[in-house]
Amino acid sequence: MEIVAIIVQSLLGLMFLMAGIGKVSGTKMHVDHFNQWGLPQWFRVVTGLVELLGAAALIVGIWEPSWAAAGSLLLGVTMIGAILVHVRMKDSMKESAASIVLFVLSVVIFLLQSGELAQFPGFQ
Template identity: 35%
Template sequence: MFIAYIVVSSLLALVCLASGTAKVTSQPALVEQLGGLGVAAKHVPLLGALLVLGAVGLVVGIWVGALGVAAAGALALYFVGAIITHLRAGDAKGSVPTVALTLTSVTALVLGLLAL
């Protein structure tokens, strides 16, 4: 289970790091897209920072198991919030990638728990 945790967590961390970095740097296209979902531009860097911290937590969690489990759980909650944001904005189709990331986060959480 530990190797599966490393693989899933590493891939999820890469995606979160890329997305988080784009949000922290307030990429104009991303800010505009999120604005269409009702997210204020001033909140975009904070959302990015949460993703970057989650990615760091997943990577450090390879050595400190409890931190990885906590990071995976926090990311799952983050992505559930993102799904709700998409659905409230009437963007059900746009929430599909977020559903996949939620399921990946839950998978990392379960694998992390099994590896403890």
């Protein structure tokens, strides 16, 4: 894999690792956001676990590209959900920007690695 792709994939994995830890551990910011959005706190934890799973898949994907394809697909779909929440709440572009950037980076990684998805364990 090209070095730029590895760097983007690694940074995306680290960003989702931080976001997932914040949600699972219940940082005030995440608790407040989920309350503001009218979403239950158990959904915050589930979202954090999905983000941690996706981050782990991206990191494993440095050595096994099929994992990067699967992880980026999972995280891209998750970010579509996040973007829809921001749209529903009529949040500003500033409030929505992180979800949009994470979605775009997930799509980039998926496009770079999508040919490997067929190699993902149990996918065949």
